Structures are given as structure tokens and as C-alpha cells.
Amino acid sequence: MEAMKTQDVAVNDLPWIIDYKPERCTMCGSCVATCSFRAIHVAVKRRAMTVSEEGQPTPIKKFEARPVIEQVASLKDFCRGCGMCERVCPNDAIKPVRNPDTRKTLLSKDSGPIKRGGRTNLNAQRTLDSIVVGRISQMTDPSLDAARHTFDIRAPFGRVLSAKDLPFSIEGGKLVQKKKTPPVHWIYPLIFSDMSIGALSTRAWEAVALAVGYLNEKCGLPVRMSSGEGGMPSNLLTSDYLKYFIIQIASGHFGWNRIIKAMPKMVTDPAGILIKIGQGAKPGDGGLLMEAKVAEHVQAIRGVPKATLASPPNHQGLYSIEESVQKMHLSMNAAFGFRVPVAIKCAASATSVSVYNNLLRDPYKICGGFFIDGIQGGTGAANEVSLDHTGHPVVSKIRDCYLAAVKQGLQGEIPLWGGGGIGMTGNAAADAFKMMCLGANGVFVGKVLIQLLGCIGNEEGRCNACNTGDCPTGICTQNPRLVKRLDIDRGAQKIVDYVLAFDAELKKLMAPIGNSSLPIGRSDALVSTDEAIAEKLGIQYVC
Amino acid sequence: MCRIGSIKSKVPIQPSKALHLMLPQQEGHDNSGFAMVMQDLYGIFSNYKDKPLLSLACTQKGAQLVEEYMDAHNFVQLAEWIPVPNKEPGLDIKAMPYYIFRNYDYPEDIQNASKEVKENLLLDTRLALRKLLEEKNAGFVYSFWPDVLTLKEIGDPRDIATYFHLWDDNGCLVAKSIVAQCRQNTNYDIVRYAAHPFFLQGYTLCANGENTFYTKNKEFQKSLHRGYIGFESDSQCFLNTLHYVHHELKWPLSYYKHVITPLPFEEIDQREDKEVLTAIRQSLANLEINGPNTIIGVLPSGDMMTCCDSKKLRPVVVGRTDEMVAISSEVCGLNEIMPDRDESQDIYPNEREVVVINADLEVQRWKQ
Numbered sequence: 078m079e080a081m082k083t084q085d086v087a088v089n090d091l092p093w094i095i096d097y098k099p100e101r102c103t104m105c106g107s108c109v110a111t112c113s114f115r116a117i118h119v120a121v122k123r124r125a126m127t128v129s130e131e132g133q134p135t136p137i138k139k140f141e142a143r144p145v146i147e148q149v150a151s152l153k154d155f156c157r158g159c160g161m162c163e164r165v166c167p168n169d170a171i172k173p174v175r176n177p178d179t180r181k182t183l184l185s186k187d188s189g190p191i192k193r194g195g196r197t198n199l200n201a202q203r204t205l206d207s208i209v210v211g212r213i214s215q216m217t218d219p220s221l222d223a224a225r226h227t228f229d230i231r232a233p234f235g236r237v238l239s240a241k242d243l244p245f246s247i248e249g250g251k252l253v254q255k256k257k258t259p260p261v262h263w264i265y266p267l268i269f270s271d272m273s274i275g276a277l278s279t280r281a282w283e284a285v286a287l288a289v290g291y292l293n294e295k296c297g298l299p300v301r302m303s304s305g306e307g308g309m310p311s312n313l314l315t316s317d318y319l320k321y322f323i324i325q326i327a328s329g330h331f332g333w334n335r336i337i338k339a340m341p342k343m344v345t346d347p348a349g350i351l352i353k354i355g356q357g358a359k360p361g362d363g364g365l366l367m368e369a370k371v372a373e374h375v376q377a378i379r380g381v382p383k384a385t386l387a388s389p390p391n392h393q394g395l396y397s398i399e400e401s402v403q404k405m406h407l408s409m410n411a412a413f414g415f416r417v418p419v420a421i422k423c424a425a426s427a428t429s430v431s432v433y434n435n436l437l438r439d440p441y442k443i444c445g446g447f448f449i450d451g452i453q454g455g456t457g458a459a460n461e462v463s464l465d466h467t468g469h470p471v472v473s474k475i476r477d478c479y480l481a482a483v484k485q486g487l488q489g490e491i492p493l494w495g496g497g498g499i500g501m502t503g504n505a506a507a508d509a510f511k512m513m514c515l516g517a518n519g520v521f522v523g524k525v526l527i528q529l530l531g532c533i534g535n536e537e538g539r540c541n542a543c544n545t546g547d548c549p550t551g552i553c554t555q556n557p558r559l560v561k562r563l564d565i566d567r568g569a570q571k572i573v574d575y576v577l578a579f580d581a582e583l584k585k586l587m588a589p590i591g592n593s594s595l596p597i598g599r600s601d602a603l604v605s606t607d608e609a610i611a612e613k614l615g616i617q618y619v620c
Numbered sequence: 621m622c623r624i625g626s627i628k629s630k631v632p633i634q635p636s637k638a639l640h641l642m643l644p645q646q647e648g649h650d651n652s653g654f655a656m657v658m659q660d661l662y663g664i665f666s667n668y669k670d671k672p673l674l675s676l677a678c679t680q681k682g683a684q685l686v687e688e689y690m691d692a693h694n695f696v697q698l699a700e701w702i703p704v705p706n707k708e709p710g711l712d713i714k715a716m717p718y719y720i721f722r723n724y725d726y727p728e729d730i731q732n733a734s735k736e737v738k739e740n741l742l743l744d745t746r747l748a749l750r751k752l753l754e755e756k757n758a759g760f761v762y763s764f765w766p767d768v769l770t771l772k773e774i775g776d777p778r779d780i781a782t783y784f785h786l787w788d789d790n791g792c793l794v795a796k797s798i799v800a801q802c803r804q805n806t807n808y809d810i811v812r813y814a815a816h817p818f819f820l821q822g823y824t825l826c827a828n829g830e831n832t833f834y835t836k837n838k839e840f841q842k843s844l845h846r847g848y849i850g851f852e853s854d855s856q857c858f859l860n861t862l863h864y865v866h867h868e869l870k871w872p873l874s875y876y877k878h879v880i881t882p883l884p885f886e887e888i889d890q891r892e893d894k895e896v897l898t899a900i901r902q903s904l905a906n907l908e909i910n911g912p913n914t915i916i917g918v919l920p921s922g923d924m925m926t927c928c929d930s931k932k933l934r935p936v937v938v939g940r941t942d943e944m945v946a947i948s949s950e951v952c953g954l955n956e957i958m959p960d961r962d963e964s965q966d967i968y969p970n971e972r973e974v975v976v977i978n979a980d981l982e983v984q985r986w987k988q
Contacts, residue, residue: 218830218911219933226931229884233902240869240903245896250872252896261902263885486843489905591832592910593930594882601835 088150090180092538093158093173095148099124101170104144108162108171113547113559116156117171120147146171152185159533159540159549175538182461191461192367194534194543194553196358196498196524199465200452201536203501204472204610205508211604211619214591223581223588230583230595232519233492234301234323234349235261235418235445242442259442260418262348265292265300266519266595267509267579269526270496271325271353271422273307273332275366275375275386276457276543277527281552284565285526286313288572289321300576301348303521306364306388308332308378314339319347323420326409327353328363329388331379340412349445350409350419354392357454357471357497359463360424364388367458369546372555398435406443420446425469425497433478437487446492448521449474453498453536455524457553458544471497472515476614479516479598488598492518500525501536505575506582514599515614527552529575530568622828623949624801624816624936626916627957628924628977630943632662632794635786637957639777642802644952653804654777655815657824658769658795660922665769668699668723672742675770676749677716677812678759685752686720686761693745694727701792705783713775713783716759721769739821743847760812763819769795772815777802797924799916801826814852818859821847822920825862827855828949829913829934837861840906844868858915861907866919873919875900877974877988880909881930916947924977932971938983939966945977 088094095117109117124143129136148156156173163172185191214220221228236259244256269289274282282305289302299321306327313319314336324336324347355361366375366386376383392405409419421444423432429449436444451471456464475495482488495517499508501524509520524532531550534540543553551562587593590602604619605611611618623645627637638656665673676686690697700722705715726733730741746764753759762770773780781787799817804810816826831837834854841848841860845868848860858880865876882901888894901908912933917925926936926947938947939954941961948954951966969975972988 214830214832214911218832221931227884231885233905237902237905238899240900243899243903245871245899247870247872250874251893252871252875252900254895254899258899261898263898263902483839484843486840488840489902591830591912594908594910596833596836596910597905598836598839599833 086150086152086184088148089176089178090184091148091150091155092176092179092181093156094176095146095156095162096172096174097146098170099143099145101168102146103168103170105167107165107167108146111161111165111549113161113549113556114157114159114542114545115154116149117146117162118149119144121145122147152181155181157540157542158538159542161549192365192458192544193461193464193541194455194457194459195464195541196453196455196536197464197468198536198538198541200468200470201501202470204470205511206502207607207610208511208603208605208614208616210510210514210586210590210602211617212602213589218591220591221588221593223584226588226593228584228587228593230266230580231263231299232266232595233261233489234264234420235259235492236442237261237490237492238442239487239490257415259445260416261445262418263299264348264519265298266513267300267505267576268323268494268519268521269300269302270521270523271303271305271351272457272523272527273305274309274378275307275331275370276305276553278548278551278554278560278563279374280560280563280565281527281530281568284530284563284568285572287565287569288576290318291569291573292576293321296573296577298576298580303351304332306331306353307375308335310378311335311339315342315344317345319343320345322347323349323351325351325353327388328390328392329386331381331386331388334380335378346413346417349417350413351448352405352409352419352421354421355424355426355450356422356456357424357450357452357468358456359459360426360467360469361390362459362463362467363390365458365544367544367546370553370555375555398432403441407441410443418445420444420448420494422448422450425449425451425471425474427469429469429474430477430481433491434481436491437482437485444491446494447478448494448496449478451495451497453501454496456543471495472512473613475512475517476515480615483598488516489518494519494521496521496523504582506579506586509579510583510586510596511603514596514603516598516600518597525575526572529571530563622801622803623953624799624826624828624914624916625946625948625953626797626799626918626924627944627946628797628981630796630981632796633798633944634789634794635798635800636781636789638798638800639781639786641946641948641953641957642777642800644956645948645950646802650803651776653772653774653815654780654800654802655772655817656770656798656800657763657817657819657918658793658798659767659824659918660796661767661769661794662796663792663794664701665699665723665767669767671698671723671725672764672766673769674720674722674724674764675762675768676720676722676759677718677762677772678720678753679717681756682753682758683718683720685756685758686749689749689752690724694729695724695745698723698725703784706785708782711775711779711783713773713779715773715783718759719771719784743821747846747849765819765822768819768822768824769793770817770819772812774804774810774812797918797922799824799826799918809852811852813850816853816855818856820859820863821867823859823863823867824918825855825859825915827858827913827915828936829929830911831855831857831909831913832911833909836906837909858909858913859917862917864907873925873976874974874986877927877986879904879907881971881988882908883988914949922979925974926969927974928969928971930971935968937966937968938975939963940981940983945981945983
């Protein structure tokens with residue numbers, strides 16, 4: 078008997094087991110060639126066979142060495158369940174099957190904490206799914222017609238002053254604005270969230286950017302895209318399309334050398350600046366770009382050597398909110414001549430209301446948006462312990478912040494944007510609508526975009542390999558062979574179509590409640606079938 | 621659905637005129653109550669036009685509480701009209717024991733104070749009386765303002781008019797401006813405060829419709845001004861906004877329409893005044909209204925106005941003669957009180973219009 082040690086890793090320890098049907102396999106090798114994780118290989122095995130070689134049946138059972146496809150028993154090159162083998166197999170001979178008895182998480186800590194991409198796999202609860210739009214116009218007032226009426230679907234990005242602070246004077250019976258006010262852009266209430274070049278392949282980033290361009294130029298929807306913390310291509314920085322982009326600055330300041338150098342050559346202002354303090358997927362943990370993904374062009378754009386790039390968990394030199402306001406907000410505002418709104422993104426936290434209150438009361442009135450990112454936000458790479466065990470749901474946090482502003486009569490002055498899990502079950506419009514009724518001015522999405530490009534990862538442990546550089550869909554990798562799998566034009570088209578449907582679906586939700594502009598704070602339009610959720614959010618409980 | 625109506629006249633008119641305006645529209649307003657605000661009073665109040673007039677419906681205890689409060693705060697009673705009701709059997713009215721309409725002189729130390737100080741005192745006094753009466757469940761105070769009288773009651777408007785002798789046309793209760801409405805609140809609890817017209821510091825307003833931005837209006841208005849209270853009806857939000865824009869921010873009236881029904885962004889971008897309109901839209905996004913609505917408002921100057929929601933989902937028509945201008949939800953009301961008017965002069969305001977009637981009955985149509 079062959080020696081066996083229980084400490085050896087076996088295929089049945091892994092999260093996915095390959096279901097291979099040798100009788101269907103034609104040995105074409107496509108699956109092995111396709112598997113970016115090297116989780117399967119060709120092996121030669123001694124197999125029992127019954128063969129008949131005469132003109133009439135003469136079955137003989139014999140053993141023969143045969144080539145087979147075999148799963149690798151490795152904690153490094155393990156099957157992620159991406160299913161590329163199944164897609165490529167011409168004969169339905171292979172597919173991954175989830176292994177409920179996996180011991181992978183337990184066993185893979187030999188080289189420190191587990192790292193992965195994706196979003197939390199433990200906290201997939203869906204508060205938004207126990208809320209429905211329950212205040213439908215019936216008799217008391219007419220519903221609008223989503224197809225016939227006009228709807229004003231825009232959200233503010235920038236610091237809004239209270240009416241009393243507007244520098245108006247009256248001349249000839251007309252109001253005249255005498256002084257400058259902080260810049261505010263009214264944009265589409267759906268921001269393409271910060272995924273960097275580096276986290277994404279350049280082609281994937283380009284596909285998202287292409288969709289943004291198309292939505293703006295051809296569809297009339299002012300959708301904005303945040304660059305992520307990884308800089309932007311110089312030719313984009315100096316083009317007119319910069320106006321559609323929100324440039325992100327995070328604690329690593331990656332890409333800012335190039336951005337600053339491009340500033341004198343910019344022909345237009347960017348749509349905004351987003352200071353990233355934290356991220357919902359890994360709050361309190363900095364950004365992470367594994368060495369495997371730091372390709373040559375990523376090194377160039379970020380001005381870094383080939384090494385794992387870790388953004389610090391906080392901005393060096395900022396030790397309080399006041400500091401943040403005075404240093405970062407002011408310097409970022411000043412950098413663009415106070416013409417570009419500067420907003421801030423934080424991970425949702427038990428402290429979010431305190432942060433929001435501080436920003437609301439800041440005497441400089443300089444924060445142009447508060448982005449709250451919930452625990453269900455995605456990431457390119459993080460320690461699994463952060464992904465699964467840190468964070469805060471975003472829904473109640475948006476509500477808490479909105480109500481904190483209401484209490485002070487300051488709602489709407491610093492626009493609230495919510496993200497992290499928006500569109501998780503496919504319908505971002507419904508999620509966005511409910512978030513807006515609870516007080517968000519708009520939402521931001523990331524994961525749903527790459528899912529539209531072809532990402533097959535989910536929150537049940539499928540793939541989640543964004544950190545490896547081996548993304549099987551060519552989205553989160555810089556490997557040229559894998560990147561070729563992504564068709565930029567079709568990817569961009571998919572995003573455009575989704576946003577157009579999003580727009581139509583938003584109208585389908587606005588019309589029944591009789592609103593032609595966005596129902597920000599219209600909590601009366603929502604009801605919940607969950608008593609605890611209804612109570613927490615201050616909406617009607619129904620059953 | 622309500623029906624609303626108002627009359628502005630060169631000669632003082634009786635409340636019965638307003639009833640004749642409203643009753644033909646009864647299929648729409650269900651006859652469940654009657655409420656009116658009369659301004660620019662003549663008849664028995666002619667001599668006290670500059671003195672604040674308190675309009676009150678209360679119990680005996682309430683009357684006593686009010687008297688004590690006013691005495692304690694040095695208001696001096698000048699004139700009083702306590703209607704002696706016609707209590708004939710069979711009238712459909714849920715009457716309060718007492719209706720008091722009483723003129724006061726300002727406390728001596730306020731006599732020479734500024735207009736603003738006086739306005740604030742009158743508001744604070746009304747709010748204090750309201751609180752006092754609410755705590756003891758002893759009545760309702762509707763307005764406390766010079767030259768303004770408010771009456772609200774639950775029941776059939778015809779019977780309410782009989783009860784108060786409003787059909788008698790005896791000349792004691794007349795005014796040049798009346799805003800009226802013939803229904804109790806149907807969306808929320810029936811409380812007298814919920815019946816429009818509503819009144820606040822010289823501003824009167826009634827609305828026909830459903831303000832679907834009620835919650836966000838209310839949440840914002842609560843912290844804007846101490847006078848924005850109650851919120852028994854979503855229509856009160858229109859009055860608060862009118863007061864806030866015109867009285868507090870002191871913006872020209874034309875901007876009221878830009879606040880409640882802002883132009884779409886695409887249209888704002890085409891305008892010369894886009895900077896101002898955008899700033900208004902973003903700073904007062906919480907005062908925008910939605911849903912089907914028509915409003916009628918009266919300003920402290922006496923100017924009367926009407927406008928609609930941004931999609932004109934509720935009707936309104938303005939009719940006029942040389943002597944009188946009337947605003948009505950339905951034209952049948954105008955036909956009743958001014959059958960001989962030139963109908964071709966009737967105005968059906970569109971969704972972008974504000975119609976304003978000034979003291980000389982000049983009708984202006986403002987385009988948003």
C-alpha cells in the first residue's frame with residue numbers, strides 16, 4: 078500500500094472538486110490550457126478497460142496506461158470553481174463542483190494570512206431585499222407614466238450651501254449671484270466606482286471608461302467614473318474626456334506624480350476628486366496590489382518598482398477629521414482652483430455619523446460628498462480576515478447619516494453616496510432607488526461592472542482570485558494571454574445596456590410613487606416585511 | 621380630491637359669495653367641512669384694520685385660558701365678535717362651544733416696535749395659545765394677525781353657513797379677499813388644524829392635491845422656522861415654503877415657483893440665469909414638491925396667486941370681471957358667481973405659470 082500521511086493535502090480538502098468524465102473526454106487539452114490557476118493537468122493513469130477488438134463481441138477486461146485530466150492537490154494551484162474548463166470543453170466532460178467538506182481555509186495559513194479578492198463571503202445578508210416600494214399612487218394621486226412623462230434623474234456632487242448662505246442680492250426684481258459658491262455638478266446618480274488600473278487590466282479599465290464615454294456622448298447620461306488609486310493614462314488626463322472622470326487620491330498616492338505633471342496640460346477639469354480614506358471590503362486595511370499584477374505599464378503609470386504595493390491603512394499626517402479637512406480637502410480644492418468638487422470616501426463604520434457630523438459642521442464648507450462603502454463592497458486584494466470579519470452594512474449607515482443631517486436641518490448639504498453590494502443580486506436600479514428613499518443622493522458600483530464584463534466571481538467562494546494575477550476572465554490580471562479573453566467593445570456595450578436598463582427601471586420605480594425627480598429621503602415610499610429592519614430604518618412595517 | 625377657491629374683489633363681499641363659488645363643485649369636495657380665511661376686512665372690523673385679530677374656536681375653559689394669557693402678556697382687548705349661532709335642529713355641524721374673533725391692541729412696550737418685532741410677537745403669541753389650548757384640549761387658534769379672520773368647522777358647509785348666519789348677508793362680516801375650501805382632511809386624521817386654508821404671518825394658502833414629497837418637505841421645514849409646526853396635512857408644506865422663500869429669504873415671489881417645481885436641469889442649462897436657478901434647486905431640493913397640486917396663496921400685501929405642479933396634474937381656472945377676480949378648481953364655480961363674465965378672458969394657468977392678482981385686480985401671468 079502506498080504511504081499516506083494525513084497532513085498531505087488531498088483534492089477533497091479543496092473548495093472545488095473537478096467532476097471529470099473520461100468517457101466523454103476527447104483529450105483535446107483545451108481545459109488544461111485554459112485553466113489559469115494550473116489546477117488541472119494531464120496525467121497518465123492505469124485504468125481498467127473492457128475492450129473488444131474482434132468482428133464480433135469478445136470483451137476483454139484489461140488495464141492500460143491512459144492519459145487523463147487530473148486535479149492538482151495543492152493549496153496554491155487549487156481550483157477556484159471559475160468554470161472556464163467547462164466553458165471550453167467541447168464535449169461536456171469536465172466541470173467544477175463545490176465541495177462542502179473543504180478544509181482549505183483551515184489549512185492555507187502556512188505563509189501568513191490568506192489573501193483573496195471579491196467581497197465578503199460570510200455577510201451576504203440583503204437588507205434591501207426585505208424592503209419594497211410600498212407607497213404606490215392609487216386614487217389619492219395619479220401614478221406617472223414611465224414611458225411618457227419626463228423624469229429628472231440627477232444627483233449633486235459638490236458642497237451645497239444652505240439657502241441662507243447663498244450670496245444673492247436682488248436687482249430689478251431678480252436674484253443675482255454676487256460671489257462664487259462651491260462647485261456642484263449634477264451628475265447621474267450612479268458612479269462607476271474606483272477600480273484602479275492595476276487592480277483591473279488596462280483593457281478592463283478601458284472598457285469601463287469606454288462605456289462612460291458612450292453613455293455621456295451618445296446617451297446623454299452624465300455618468301462619472303472614479304479612476305481608483307492607480308493613476309490614469311496621460312493621454313486621457315490631457316483629453317477633453319477628463320471631465321467624465323473623478324480622480325481618486327488614496328493613502329498610497331499612486332499615480333499622482335503623473336497626474337500632477339499632467340495638470341498644466343489639462344484642457345478641462347476633472348469631474349471631481351475623491352479622497353479615499355477607507356474601503357468597505359477591508360476597512361482599516363490599506364489597498365493591496367500583489368506583485369504578480371504589477372506589470373511594466375502599471376509600474377510606469379504609478380511610478381513604482383515591481384513589488385507588492387500596499388497603501389498604508391491611513392493617510393500619513395492626518396490624525397483627525399479637522400486635519401483631513403484643512404489639509405487634504407483644502408489642498409485638493411486649491412489644486413484645481415476651487416472649481417472641482419472634492420469628496421471623501423470612507424468605509425461604513427459605527428463612527429460614520431460622527432465623521433459626517435464633523436464634515437457637515439466644518440466651517441470651510443469644503444467637503445463635496447460623503448461616500449460610504451459597506452461591507453459588501455468588492456476588492457482586488459485583501460486579507461480574507463478583513464473581507465469576512467470587518468466592515469459595516471451600508472444601508473442603515475446611510476439612513477443614520479441622513480437622519481443625523483435631518484436633525485440639524487442640514488440634509489442635502491453634503492451629498493451622501495452609498496455603495497458596497499449595490500446590484501449584488503442583479504438589480505442595481507431597485508437597490509439604488511431604495512437607498513435614495515433612505516437618504517442617499519446616489520450610489521456607486523464596482524463589482525457589478527466587472528461582472529458585466531464577464532467576472533464570474535461571487536460571494537459564495539467562486540473564483541475570488543482577483544489578487545493572483547491569474548483572473549480567468551482577463552479582467553483583474555495583467556497577463557497578456559488572459560487579458561485577450563476580454564472583448565473591450567462587447568464589454569463596454571454590456572455596461573452601456575445595463576445602465577440604459579437601470580435608467581428605465583428607475584423610471585419604472587419613480588412613476589408608481591408619482592415622482593418625476595429622485596425621491597431622496599422619501600422613506601414613506603418604502604415598507605418592510607421585517608419588523609426589526611422597519612424599526613431600525615424608520616419605515617413602515619407591513620405583513 | 622379637494623376643490624379650492626378664492627375671490628378678490630374691489631368691493632367687500634360676504635362669505636356666502638365664497639360658498640356659492642364652492643358649492644357647485646361639491647361632487648369633488650364631499651361637503652365635509654368649511655374653512656375660510658378672510659382678509660382686508662370691512663363691516664364690524666373696519667375700524668381695527670391695523671390691530672391683530674384673534675380667530676379662535678374653543679371651550680369655555682379655553683376662552684378663559686386665552687383671556688388670562690392675553691391679559692398676562694399685556695394685550696389690550698379692543699373689539700370682539702362672538703357669533704350667536706343658529707342652533708336649529710338637524711344641522712350637520714360638529715360645533716365647538718365658542719367662536720371668538722377679537723381685536724387686540726399691542727402691548728404698550730411694543731407699540732412703537734419695528735414691523736419685524738410685532739410680527740414675531742404675533743406668531744409667538746399664536747403658538748403659545750395653540751400649545752396652551754392643546755395641552756388642555758380646550759380649543760383651536762387659527763390666526764392672530766391684523767385684518768385677518770379665519771373660520772374652520774367640520775360638517776356640511778351649507779349647515780355651517782346657516783349656523784353662523786353666513787347666508788344672511790347682513791354686512792357685518794365682509795372682506796375684499798376670501799380663500800375657501802369645503803372639505804375636511806381625508807388623508808390623515810380629521811383635526812381642525814388640518815383643514816386648509818392655512819395661515820402664517822400674513823400668508824394664507826390652500827392646496828388641492830397630494831404632496832408626495834411631504835415627508836422630505838416636513839423633515840426639512842421642521843428645523844427651518846419655529847412657525848412650521850403641526851404638519852397635520854401635507855398641504856401645510858406649501859405654506860411653509862411660501863413663507864420661507866418670500867418672508868424669511870426675502871426672495872421675489874417669482875422664485876417660489878422655482879423652489880417648489882424647479883425646471884428640469886436640461887432647461888436650466890439653457891437659461892441666462894442658470895447660475896441662480898441651479899443654486900436654488902440644489903440648496904432647496906428638500907422644498908421641491910411632487911405629485912398633483914394646485915395652490916392658491918395670499919401674501920401679506922394682499923396679492924393673490926395661483927400655480928400648479930410641474931406637470932399640471934390638477935385643474936385651476938381664473939375668471940374676472942371689472943369688480944372681481946376669482947380662482948377656482950372648476951369653472952362651474954365661476955359660472956355660479958360671475959355668470960356674465962367674458963369667458964374668453966378666463967385663464968387656465970399652465971404648469972410653468974404663476975398667476976398673480978394685485979390690489980387693483982390687475983392679473984399678471986408670470987412664466988417660470
